[in-house]
Amino acid sequence: MLTEDRQTWGHASSTGQGFTHHTIVDAHFTACETPYLDLLDQAGIRPGAHVLDAGCGPGDFLPHIAAGIGPHGRITAVDLAPDNAALAARRARAWRLPCPVDVHQADLRDLPHPDDSFDVAWCANTTQYLNDDELAAVLAELTRVVRPGGIVAVKDLDAHLITARPGDPYLFTDFFRTAAETPGYARQLLRSGDLYRHLRRAGLTRVRQQTVLIEHHAPLSPAVRDFYTKACADLATQALGLGLSADWHHYLNPDPPGHPLDDPDGYIREGNVLAVGTVPPPLKTHENKPA
Template identity: 70%
Template sequence: MLTQAPAASLAEASAKDHRTWGFTASTGLGFTHHTIVDAHFRACAEPYQELLERAGIQRGWRVLDAGCGPGEFLPWLAELVGPEGRVSAVDLAEENAALAAARVAAWRSPCPVDVRQGDLLRLPYPDDSFDAVWCANTVQYLDDGQLGRALAELRRVVRPGGVVAVKELDAHLITARPADPYLFADFFRAAGQVPGYARQLTRSRELYRWLRAAGLAEVRQQTMVIEHYAPLSGSAREFYGLSCARLAEQAGRLGLSGEWRRFLDPDGPDHPLDDPDGYISEGNVLAVGTVPGPSRRE
């Protein structure tokens, strides 16, 4: 007879899982500390901005950045909506929300911007508060049940006719050279055998069906490959060197290819990313849906 594991045991397993990825914020979630989030953003800023511009956010809109981290997208969102618009932001980690608010205070925004701490599963806003929600690199931290609840919340706070846009990393498209072309695919296949962060990082290209299941209409989705060639920029070398080292540690515990040893030391003399033909890529998925009902603006 199968029995469900106690909630406490599941929580402990989740916490242990995220500790293996490192760079945790106060929430205990891996890769949420502002230093690694900032490094990733700097490495991918140009394609990130392109994806944001494809979300359909319009001038004069009220927009929520759901899961804003330390606030990297806020200046771009403010520019998109302009002086007649308004941007709100929320993040689960109190220190990230505080850092985002401090950064907002330090630059001259073209529109009002407010930041608060909050949970995507219980957004602190009334129904129909926004014309659009932008949610980037955040749903990777939610299990399937939580993802459904979060999307329901995003839909709730957006007016009929408004937009819900979710951008997420797709780990299926991570690969590096010179290295075995299946090195990263084998890692995520092995690590994703059990529920957890690795499996959630490979769920991104299913977002279109999750948005449909949440009741959104006119759902569209596209996937972008972000590529970095040698010589990598300083930001790209910093982020991917650190990230690959964390994966290499886990790959060793899983008994995977010894080729991972070359990625263990971010500053190692024979690191693949420092090769004259060094290369690394990742995928990013943008899924966009419209809240059904007659379009209206207050």
């Protein structure tokens, strides 16, 4: 689950995949916590459920899943990066969550769990690291380990909707379109709007999808400014390396003064997609009856 361009995006965990180190994952969660949790609430997770947090990262969603399922529920959390899984396990113990939580390292393409183990699979900010074949393999595994009638919920960033002001409204769009001309992370960040199609291809039923804008207006909170100025600096480095607009120079240095997001009219947004499907019952086989 490693794109060939993984080194260029920075903030890598032990897997080498960019934007998976716990510091950047935590910062993004803090900057977008309210809309993230709104989407979690709309996934359909009920009290008492056994939930698989598939691609849990450093565990930011764990307290909120635990609060929703209560003391009669259970959480199993897995992440590909051993360092993220270990951190999530330590945090879960320190938080003293109201339900049992088991965290371990695992590859979502080959989960070490029996069929029909879970009521819900929650997979947040993870499919962006998968090419199309890997995404199909992961959805097949999530469908396998969730019981019939259970839910597979996938949330991820949609880079089509990223923009910032003041400045060229198409600056970020042009970068992602150019970067996505070759297979890799940028192309996968542009695929989220089609997640519903991938869930249907995986055999899930009653598939629904919604997209929300996460918008931040000046003056930005310290947490929002910290995340987005650093993320923009990484994009600016890549964009200038691709020979794109000189306007990217304004984003290279996250420190004030003069950063576009510190302008009185500063604004940045991203899109997030939530796609949810239901695991169908197994197909019935009909034995031939003697005449």
